[in-house]
Amino acid sequence: MITHGPDDAEVIERARRDPAAFSVLFDRHAPALHRYVLRRLGDSLADDVVAETFLTAFRRLGRYDTAHRDARPWLHGIAANLIGRHRRAELRAYLALARTGVDEVAESYADRVEARVSASALHRELAEALAVLSPGDREVLLLVAWADLSYEEVARALGIPIGTVRSRLHRARRKTRAALGGSDPSAVQEEARRG
Amino acid sequence: MDDLKLLGELRADAPEPSADRLDALRPRAPRRRHVRFVPPLLLVAAAAGVAVVVVGGVGTPVPDLPTTARPVVTAGIRPMNAEVVLRRAARVAERGAPVPAPRDDQWVYWKLLVQNGDDPAPIAEEYWMRFDGTAQSFRRAQGGMEHLAIEPEPGDDQLTPREFAAEFAELPTDPARLLDHVKNDPVWKADGEHEDARAFRVFSVFLYQEVPLPPKLRGAMFRALAEIPGVRVDAGVRDAAGRTGIGVAFEGDVPGSGVRRDLNGQVTTRSYLIFDDTTYEFLGRREERFKNEILGTILVRAGTEFVSAVVATGVVDEPGQIPG
Numbered sequence: 001m002i003t004h005g006p007d008d009a010e011v012i013e014r015a016r017r018d019p020a021a022f023s024v025l026f027d028r029h030a031p032a033l034h035r036y037v038l039r040r041l042g043d044s045l046a047d048d049v050v051a052e053t054f055l056t057a058f059r060r061l062g063r064y065d066t067a068h069r070d071a072r073p074w075l076h077g078i079a080a081n082l083i084g085r086h087r088r089a090e091l092r093a094y095l096a097l098a099r100t101g102v103d104e105v106a107e108s109y110a111d112r113v114e115a116r117v118s119a120s121a122l123h124r125e126l127a128e129a130l131a132v133l134s135p136g137d138r139e140v141l142l143l144v145a146w147a148d149l150s151y152e153e154v155a156r157a158l159g160i161p162i163g164t165v166r167s168r169l170h171r172a173r174r175k176t177r178a179a180l181g182g183s184d185p186s187a188v189q190e191e192a193r194r195g
Numbered sequence: 196m197d198d199l200k201l202l203g204e205l206r207a208d209a210p211e212p213s214a215d216r217l218d219a220l221r222p223r224a225p226r227r228r229h230v231r232f233v234p235p236l237l238l239v240a241a242a243a244g245v246a247v248v249v250v251g252g253v254g255t256p257v258p259d260l261p262t263t264a265r266p267v268v269t270a271g272i273r274p275m276n277a278e279v280v281l282r283r284a285a286r287v288a289e290r291g292a293p294v295p296a297p298r299d300d301q302w303v304y305w306k307l308l309v310q311n312g313d314d315p316a317p318i319a320e321e322y323w324m325r326f327d328g329t330a331q332s333f334r335r336a337q338g339g340m341e342h343l344a345i346e347p348e349p350g351d352d353q354l355t356p357r358e359f360a361a362e363f364a365e366l367p368t369d370p371a372r373l374l375d376h377v378k379n380d381p382v383w384k385a386d387g388e389h390e391d392a393r394a395f396r397v398f399s400v401f402l403y404q405e406v407p408l409p410p411k412l413r414g415a416m417f418r419a420l421a422e423i424p425g426v427r428v429d430a431g432v433r434d435a436a437g438r439t440g441i442g443v444a445f446e447g448d449v450p451g452s453g454v455r456r457d458l459n460g461q462v463t464t465r466s467y468l469i470f471d472d473t474t475y476e477f478l479g480r481r482e483e484r485f486k487n488e489i490l491g492t493i494l495v496r497a498g499t500e501f502v503s504a505v506v507a508t509g510v511v512d513e514p515g516q517i518p519g
Contacts, residue, residue, distance in 0.1 A: 009387070
C-alpha cells in the first residue's frame with residue numbers, strides 16, 4: 001500500500017536527474033490545477049494553460065526551492081502568469097455574466113443541453129465585482145477562494161510579501177462585499193483568523 | 196453573507212478533466228529547444244514513460260512484479276582510480292585541436308542513439324539546431340523531419356548554441372577556478388542542491404550540448420571532476436551504440452547531493468557520463484536503477500533506464516544535411 005509517497009520537493013530533486021519522475025508531479029497536481037484554470041478561463045483555454053504551466057515548470061526544475069515541500073504555490077505562480085495573458089477573455093466572461101446572467105465559462109464545460117441556467121442575482125453581482133477588481137487583487141482573491149492557498153502560499157506563488165497578500169485580499173473583499181450590497185463584520189473577523 | 200463562501204459557489208460545478216484529456220497535456224519533448232537542466236532525450240524517456248508502471252491512485256496496492264524484470268547490467272564493469280583516470284583524460288583532452296565556430300546561419304548537427312527502459316533496440320534521433328538558436332529541426336528513427344521556430348522567451352532556462360559557445364570561450368581553464376565558477380554561478384543555482392552535485396550536473400549539461408567544449412576547457416573539466424568528492428570512475432561501461440568506455444558518476448555522500456540511497460546507504464541509482472577510454476571523447480550516457488522504487492503513484496522498476504550514444508556531430512549549411 002502506498003501511504004507516504006515522496007513529497008513534491010523530493011520528486012523535483014529526483015526529476016532533475018531522472019525526468020520520468022516529473023510525471024509524479026503532473027499526476028499529483030494537474031487535475032486540480034486544470035479545474036482551477038477551467039473555472040477562470042473556460043474549457044477552450046484550460047488545456048493550453050495547463051500544458052504550458054507544466055512545460056514551464058519542467059524547464060525551471062532547477063530553480064525550485066526544495067525547502068518548500070508542496071509545489072502547488074510554485075505551479076500556481078506559473079499558471080497565474082499564463083492566465084494573465086488571457087485577461088481580456090476572463091473579464092469578458094465576468095462582464096457577460098454580470099449583464100446577461102449567462103456564464104459562458106460555465107457553459108463551456110457544462111452539458112449544453114442542460115446549461116443555460118440563469119445565474120442568481122448574487123452571482124451576477126459577484127461577477128461584476130470580479131471584473132472591476134485590479135488584476136493583482138483578483139489574483140489573490142481567487143487563489144484564496146478557488147485554489148485554497150493560504151496567505152503564505154499565495155505570497156510564495158505570486159512572489160509578493162505576505163503583508164501585500166493581506167492588503168490585496170482585504171481590498172478585494174471590501175469591494176466584493178460592497179458590490180453585493182452590504183458588509184458583514186463576521187467576514188472581516190474570519191479574514192483575521194485565516195492569516 | 197460571506198463573500199468568500201459565495202465566491203466559492205461560483206462555477207463550483209467545474210469538473211476535473213478526464214485521465215485521457217490530462218494525459219495529452221503531459222510535457223513532451225522535444226518541443227522547442229533543449230532543456231538546460233535535463234538532457235533533451237531524457238525528456239523523451241519521460242514522455243514515452245516506458246520505464247514506469249502506473250499503479251493507480253494513492254492507496255492502490257502495488258502489483259507483484261518480478262524484481263528482476265529488467266536486469267541491471269553490471270557485468271564487466273570495474274571500478275577505477277578516479278583521480279588517475281581523470282588526470283589522464285585531462286592530458287589527452289588538452290592536446291585536442293580547436294574547433295572553429297559556426298556562422299549564425301549554419302546548423303549544428305547531432306545524431307544520437309537512444310534506448311529507454313524496455314525499448315527492444317536503440318532509436319536514432321537527429322537534431323539540427325541553428326547556431327543562433329532561432330530554429331531546430333528534428334528527425335526520429337525513420338520519421339519525417341519536424342521543424343520548429345524558436346521564440347526567445349524571457350526566463351527560459353536554455354541557452355542557444357551561440358550562447359553556449361560564448362560561455363565556453365569565457366569559462367576559466369584553471370581547474371580550481373572552473374570548479375568554483377560552476378559551483379557558484381547564479382545561473383546554475385538550484386536551491387537545496389549541494390555544490391558538488393551542482394558542479395557535476397553543470398559539467399553534464401556542458402557535455403550534452405551540440406557545441407563542443409574547447410580543448411583547454413575539456414582538460415580543466417576533467418581535472419575539476421577529479422577534485423569533486425564522490426566522483427567515481429568505472430571501466431567497461433557500454434553506451435547505446437555498444438561501445439564500452441569509462442563511466443563517470445557522482446555519488447557524493449552529502450545532504451542535497453541528489454543521490455538516492457536505501458536504508459543501508461547503498462545507492463539505488465547511478466547515472467554515468469561515458470567517455471572513450473583512449474581519446475576521452477564523450478560517448479553518451481547510461482542510467483541504471485538498482486532497485487524497484489515507488490514514486491508517488493508509479494512504480495519504477497529496477498534495470499537500465501536510459502542509454503544514449505552520440506554517434507555523429509558536425510556543422511552543415513541546411514537542416515537535413517549530414518556532415519561529410
